[in-house]
Amino acid sequence: MKVVVVGAGIVGLSSALRIVEDCGTAGLEMTVMADKFSPNTTSDVAAGIWCPPRRKMTEREMQWLKWSQEYLTSLLKTPYAPEIGVFLQSGWIVWMHADFQDPDWKDLVQGYRHPTKWELTHLFPEYRDGFFCTTFMLESRLFLPWVTNRLKDRGVKFVERKVQSLDELSLDYDVIINCSGVGARDLVGDTKVFPSRGQVMRVKAPWVKHWMLLEGKHPYIPGIPYIVGGSNSTLIGGIRQDGRWDLHNDPRDTETIWKGVTAAIPALKDAEVLEEKTGLRPMRESIRLESEKKTNPLSGRSVQVIHNYGHGANGITWSLGCAKEVALMVKQLLQEKSTKSRL
Numbered sequence: 599m600k601v602v603v604v605g606a607g608i609v610g611l612s613s614a615l616r617i618v619e620d621c622g623t624a625g626l627e628m629t630v631m632a633d634k635f636s637p638n639t640t641s642d643v644a645a646g647i648w649c650p651p652r653r654k655m656t657e658r659e660m661q662w663l664k665w666s667q668e669y670l671t672s673l674l675k676t677p678y679a680p681e682i683g684v685f686l687q688s689g690w691i692v693w694m695h696a697d698f699q700d701p702d703w704k705d706l707v708q709g710y711r712h713p714t715k716w717e718l719t720h721l722f723p724e725y726r727d728g729f730f731c732t733t734f735m736l737e738s739r740l741f742l743p744w745v746t747n748r749l750k751d752r753g754v755k756f757v758e759r760k761v762q763s764l765d766e767l768s769l770d771y772d773v774i775i776n777c778s779g780v781g782a783r784d785l786v787g788d789t790k791v792f793p794s795r796g797q798v799m800r801v802k803a804p805w806v807k808h809w810m811l812l813e814g815k816h817p818y819i820p821g822i823p824y825i826v827g828g829s830n831s832t833l834i835g836g837i838r839q840d841g842r843w844d845l846h847n848d849p850r851d852t853e854t855i856w857k858g859v860t861a862a863i864p865a866l867k868d869a870e871v872l873e874e875k876t877g878l879r880p881m882r883e884s885i886r887l888e889s890e891k892k893t894n895p896l897s898g899r900s901v902q903v904i905h906n907y908g909h910g911a912n913g914i915t916w917s918l919g920c921a922k923e924v925a926l927m928v929k930q931l932l933q934e935k936s937t938k939s940r941l
């Protein structure tokens with residue numbers, strides 16, 4: 599069975615990885631096709647905190663989160679975990695409003711609690727509530743090259759190409775896994791998908807050992823500042839611009855980020871800037887993870903399409919869990935194919 603994964607961000611490469619691991623490579627010929635690869639995807643821009651959105655979760659979403667945690671737990675126990683950007687880190691999300699609700703997934707992270715009075719008074723003045731916990735970090739800029747090598751070792755082909763329409767692929771492949779992120783808006787005409795632009799800087803501040811996400815409109819702190827300790831640099835950000843498509847680093851946003859993070863941690867003022875990057879979060883009201891049969895209008899040939907896109911501001915968190923469901927779907931297609939060929 600010939601399978602093509604469109605997209606080489608965290609969602610595409612996690613899907614390819616879990617297909618190869620869960621289905622094996624017997625009877626499977628796999629290609630990853632994308633117009634951008636690491637380090638040039640949105641996934642490379644992300645901080646990599648395992649933190650789902652704080653809204654009501656469906657049963658299916660809770661299952662994806664559990665699968666994602668299980669996989670990360672298995673990676674954490676490998677000797678190469680630090681090399682591939684997998685480790686644990688503790689931190690706070692603080693909230694301007696008093697109506698903070700505990701998320702459904704609070705028991706999936708470790709040591710979930712509300713901020714203490716000392717933390718709110720001395721670390722986050724004017725913020726009202728929030729939480730502190732220990733959670734996974736998955737740094738895509740380290741993880742994606744590792745997954746790429748692992749897939750190449752298992753015979754997966756990598757092709758650099760912009761796909762204009764899925765019909766282009768339906769003559770050459772039996773299954774298309776659509777992991778095109780914000781690109782799905784054009785690729786499959788899904789107008790529910792839109793970008794939320796983010797800009798970040800990597801700075802040298804090895805003394806930052808926690809993540810801090812400051813949410814809500816603060817009286818004097820601009821943007822939505824966040825600071826995340828990485829394995830060899832600290833990531834700072836604070837920009838979330840819905841509907842903006844451009845990928846250049848905007849000096850006005852750089853200024854907002856500096857003002858925001860140094861208001862929270864003045865000691866960052868002199869931190870050396872190592873890199874600045876911009877990415878587009880693939881926003882959608884909910885993740886599209888579903889299978890559909892598509893028939894090429896010219897050739898009449900049918901192909902199975904599995905869509906897996908629209909992971910919003912939390913794609914690193916969802917990726918490995920959604921990828922397991924994709925692998926289960928492919929496994930079933932493989933079984934159906936083998937049953938048909940035996941008849």
Ligand code: FAD
Nearest residue numbers: 605606607609634641646647761779781796912913914915
């Ligand atoms: P992408 O990484 O954008 O990959 C899409 C792929 O599809 C690319 O390879 C692209 O080339 C390819 N593609 C698209 N269209 C086509 C086409 N027509 N033809 C060929 N190829 C195509 N999430 C978290 O969980 N934790 C965080 O801490 C976090 N922090 C973030 C911070 C910032 C500043 C930003 C911007 C995002 C953050 N996110 C975070 C969100 C996360 O980065 C995204 O949800 C995730 O990267 C989406 O992954 P993806 O693979 O769907 O998309």
